[in-house]
Amino acid sequence: MSATEESGRSAQAELFNIPCLRVLGPLTLLLAVTLSGCGDKPPPQAAAAAPPVTVAQPTKRTVTDWDEFTGRFEAVEEVQVRARVGGFVNNVEFRDGAFVNTGDLLYLIDARPYEAIAEQAEGQLSDARAKAELGKRELDRALTLNQTQAVADTIVDQRRQALQAANAAILQAEGALKAAQLNIEFTHVLAPISGRVSRHLVSVGNLVQGSDGGSTLLTSIVSLDPIYIYFDMDEATYLKNNRLYFEGKRPSSRDTPNPVEVTLTGETKPSHYGTMNFLDNRLDLGTGTLRSRAVIPNKDYSILPGQFGRVRLIGSAPYEALLLPDSAVATDQSRKIVFVVKDDDTVEARPVILGPLDDGLRVIREGLKPDDRVIVDGLQRARVGAKVSPHAAPAAPAGGKT
Numbered sequence: 001m002s003a004t005e006e007s008g009r010s011a012q013a014e015l016f017n018i019p020c021l022r023v024l025g026p027l028t029l030l031l032a033v034t035l036s037g038c039g040d041k042p043p044p045q046a047a048a049a050a051p052p053v054t055v056a057q058p059t060k061r062t063v064t065d066w067d068e069f070t071g072r073f074e075a076v077e078e079v080q081v082r083a084r085v086g087g088f089v090n091n092v093e094f095r096d097g098a099f100v101n102t103g104d105l106l107y108l109i110d111a112r113p114y115e116a117i118a119e120q121a122e123g124q125l126s127d128a129r130a131k132a133e134l135g136k137r138e139l140d141r142a143l144t145l146n147q148t149q150a151v152a153d154t155i156v157d158q159r160r161q162a163l164q165a166a167n168a169a170i171l172q173a174e175g176a177l178k179a180a181q182l183n184i185e186f187t188h189v190l191a192p193i194s195g196r197v198s199r200h201l202v203s204v205g206n207l208v209q210g211s212d213g214g215s216t217l218l219t220s221i222v223s224l225d226p227i228y229i230y231f232d233m234d235e236a237t238y239l240k241n242n243r244l245y246f247e248g249k250r251p252s253s254r255d256t257p258n259p260v261e262v263t264l265t266g267e268t269k270p271s272h273y274g275t276m277n278f279l280d281n282r283l284d285l286g287t288g289t290l291r292s293r294a295v296i297p298n299k300d301y302s303i304l305p306g307q308f309g310r311v312r313l314i315g316s317a318p319y320e321a322l323l324l325p326d327s328a329v330a331t332d333q334s335r336k337i338v339f340v341v342k343d344d345d346t347v348e349a350r351p352v353i354l355g356p357l358d359d360g361l362r363v364i365r366e367g368l369k370p371d372d373r374v375i376v377d378g379l380q381r382a383r384v385g386a387k388v389s390p391h392a393a394p395a396a397p398a399g400g401k402t
Helices: 003-038 112-146 153-186 235-246
Strands: 052-056 059-063 066-075 078-082 087-092 105-109 188-190 195-197 217-222 227-234 259-264 272-279 289-296 308-314 319-325 330-332 335-341 347-358 361-366 373-377 389-392
Touching: 066 289, 105 217, 112 153, 153 188, 227 235, 227 308, 235 289, 259 289, 289 308, 319 347, 319 373
Parallel strands: 052 389
Antiparallel strands: 052 373, 059 319, 066 227, 066 308, 078 217, 087 105, 105 188, 195 217, 227 289, 259 272, 259 308, 272 289, 319 361, 330 335, 335 347, 335 373, 347 361
């Protein structure tokens, strides 16, 4: 090929091929980048961190079980004050709802009719004594004359009988006078016991009936210190306590004033403490419960008869137990479970059997060991079989309970 032909082909190639290369160049670069991207894998994501939870070992201490019942307070002494004699009320001597002491004057009833009867009885007594004195002198005279047979024996017997009748009349007159004096005394209605009095039911000027014609109720008084609380013990609890008594693990409330704790309505902790002092002699046929009673000191008179209270009665001998916060216990259908962190920091659901609350902690009867790490905070972040990041709960203050 000649030099002229080669230069012509080069010019032709420059004319047609160079623009094509300029157009295909960017496309070729994009295709190369795309192809290189299709062969690369995305960077792996970092594994999720184990969720933090707070764990604690069960608290071990000596506890005592308590049985709990609902009770109602009643006064140790309660008196309905009634009129013992009839008459018009002259005065009311107490303030409604006040505290009264034994012997305080409550009502004054018009005593003038009874004073008149007492004067009449005094006159009859004086007459009887005068007749008895005369009869004694006549008998002495007859006995003297009878020694000389100046008076027959029948006369002596008659005068002796007359003296006996006069002495009997003295006794009758003395009894009538005492009755009249008692009626005068009963016109002063006194408080028979110390306690809080109710309102007055009869006002001044009203006529009241005495004990002979259906006595009128004037007011009532209840004692406040101490005070009883009555409650009904179910048969199962009674049998349990009876069994513990025969096993020597718990004293009987019939023989021993076992301690009780009382929580009033609206309270969260016991505020009053007392002792047992009565168990009934039979179970109620209708309810299958045993009526029981405890006596509670009430120095400030804050408890009134008729109030309700929750009664806690000692239900076992002291024993060693494991305890957890009640918030650490979860419910799985009918089971109670706690979440335990194993040695490899994985979570295990452990079924447990619960006991009563003791000073804010729940007694765990079965299912735990003293060295188990139990999740007490962060239950919502724990998953069975998954790992967690356990952190120990803050230690309780020295000498305190967790």
